[in-house]
Amino acid sequence: QNDIYTAGIHGRTPRVPTDFAELERRAHDAMSDRAWAYIAGGAGEGTTMTSNRAALDRWAIVPRVLRDVSVRSLGIELFGRRLPAPVLISPVGAGGLVRRRADVEIGRAAAELGVPYIFSNQGSAPMEDVAAEMDRVRTGAPRWFQLYWSTDDDLVDSFLGRASAVGADAVVVTLDTTMLGWRPQDLNIGSLPFARGEGIDQYTSDPRFREIVAERLRSAVGGDRPEVSLGAIRTLGSIARNAPGRFLRNLTAPEPRASVQTFLDIYSRPSLNWDDLAGLRDRTSLPIVLKGVLHPDDARRAVDAGVDGIVVSNHGGRQVDGAIGSIDALAEIAPAVDGRAKVLVDSGIRTGADVLKALALGADAACIGRPHMYGLALAGADGARDVVANIIAELDLTLGLSGYTAVADLDTDVLRKIG
Numbered sequence: 001q002n003d004i005y006t007a008g009i010h011g012r013t014p015r016v017p018t019d020f021a022e023l024e025r026r027a028h029d030a031m032s033d034r035a036w037a038y039i040a041g042g043a044g045e046g047t048t049m050t051s052n053r054a055a056l057d058r059w060a061i062v063p064r065v066l067r068d069v070s071v072r073s074l075g076i077e078l079f080g081r082r083l084p085a086p087v088l089i090s091p092v093g094a095g096g097l098v099r100r101r102a103d104v105e106i107g108r109a110a111a112e113l114g115v116p117y118i119f120s121n122q123g124s125a126p127m128e129d130v131a132a133e134m135d136r137v138r139t140g141a142p143r144w145f146q147l148y149w150s151t152d153d154d155l156v157d158s159f160l161g162r163a164s165a166v167g168a169d170a171v172v173v174t175l176d177t178t179m180l181g182w183r184p185q186d187l188n189i190g191s192l193p194f195a196r197g198e199g200i201d202q203y204t205s206d207p208r209f210r211e212i213v214a215e216r217l218r219s220a221v222g223g224d225r226p227e228v229s230l231g232a233i234r235t236l237g238s239i240a241r242n243a244p245g246r247f248l249r250n251l252t253a254p255e256p257r258a259s260v261q262t263f264l265d266i267y268s269r270p271s272l273n274w275d276d277l278a279g280l281r282d283r284t285s286l287p288i289v290l291k292g293v294l295h296p297d298d299a300r301r302a303v304d305a306g307v308d309g310i311v312v313s314n315h316g317g318r319q320v321d322g323a324i325g326s327i328d329a330l331a332e333i334a335p336a337v338d339g340r341a342k343v344l345v346d347s348g349i350r351t352g353a354d355v356l357k358a359l360a361l362g363a364d365a366a367c368i369g370r371p372h373m374y375g376l377a378l379a380g381a382d383g384a385r386d387v388v389a390n391i392i393a394e395l396d397l398t399l400g401l402s403g404y405t406a407v408a409d410l411d412t413d414v415l416r417k418i419g
């Protein structure tokens with residue numbers, strides 16, 4: 001934070017606004033209508049997004065004084081790694097709507113900060129490209145991989161193998177998006193976020209995925225029921241007609257259509273259940289983190305099933321309209337987990353004070369979703385980095401000004417429920 005204040009002395013304004021409201025306003029101006037609808041939008045009436053903020057606002061910090069806070073430490077340890085701050089970057093798909101090399105730029109931002117970047121399964125760049133960029137900045141910079149559990153088991157294995165190969169420290173399995181939520185902002189402008197290929201590079205760069213597309217094309221041309229497959233590909237055609245995406249340019253017309261349709265058909269498995277989870281442990285040696293847990297009973301069951309961590313999350317209010325605010329869920333879940341697994345939280349985290357509240361309520365770390373995307377929209381990798389750096393700087397100040405010197409010392413004693 002010193003840098004920002006020093007810059008102020010010289011009359012320099014920061015690259016990105018230092019408060020979320022202004023950041024969001026400026027990002028809105030900088031983004032296309034499609035990008036804004038997808039990134040800023042939420043499910044239904046937006047109730048869950050409001051609840052995420054309301055839940056945070058119901059907790060007040062009660063600062064302590066005269067405690068010598070001159071030396072402070074934000075560092076934590078997560079899955080055997082020392083991290084500079086209890087902050088991670090949430091997986092965000094289809095970032096290509098905002099900038100062409102979105103994921104690579106965010107990777108650079110994360111590596112510069114040493115903050116883990118959770119690669120989205122629906123990333124707009126292959127994870128290998130993002131990992132290479134991160135290694136260029138800082139060899140071995142922390143990265144995780146987020147999985148949407150496909151209907152195709154071999155594709156799941158392929159993704160898990162790629163995640164290990166690029167040095168992921170953990171795999172995050174997102175459970176709240178077995179189907180896409182009801183998202184009026186996208187629906188009202190007729191925008192299917194992935195229609196032009198944004199967010200499917202993780203798939204089109206996958207050997208198993210290509211195999212599936214090729215099989216479909218073969219059966220469309222000469223297979224057993226060509227009329228069915230051709231129908232599917234024709235539907236695709238209307239989706240992908242204006243597709244200018246990078247991967248599309250490298251493919252023939254039927255291939256991109258088949259790719260987008262195949263992606264839509266197989267990216268997730270609505271039948272997913274606890275039995276499926278049991279088998280996952282045999283398929284990867286990486287720590288397993290379940291994302292999208294909101295009920296304490298599910299958290300207990302996940303821990304009993306041997307998972308290494310959970311992310312308390314309502315997907316930034318994008319899935320179930322009217323869902324519980326993630327901080328309200330955290331307050332019940334952290335005691336239920338009781339230290340038996342790592343607990344992360346996201347959805348609505350906007351400031352350093354928000355992170356402090358999450359930690360005090362028992363989270364080991366908090367993840368940032370939309371804010372870094374807004375930084376990206378305004379100033380690319382530098383913008384994404386500055387947004388996350390600002391949140392960490394504010395956390396450091398808030399920690400000290402609240403009378404604490406280490407994030408590990410925070411507990412509910414520093415909070416009062418006021419609503």
Ligand code: FNR
Pocket residue numbers: 038039040090091092093094120121122123146174291313314315316317318346347348349367368369370371
């Ligand atoms: C997401 N999120 C998400 N989660 C995930 O597991 N895989 C994904 O591909 C995506 N994609 C995605 C796209 C966009 C545009 C947004 C805004 C969010 C959810 C994300 O990881 C995180 O849970 C929320 O963004 C956190 O809420 P806030 O910080 O955005 O309020």
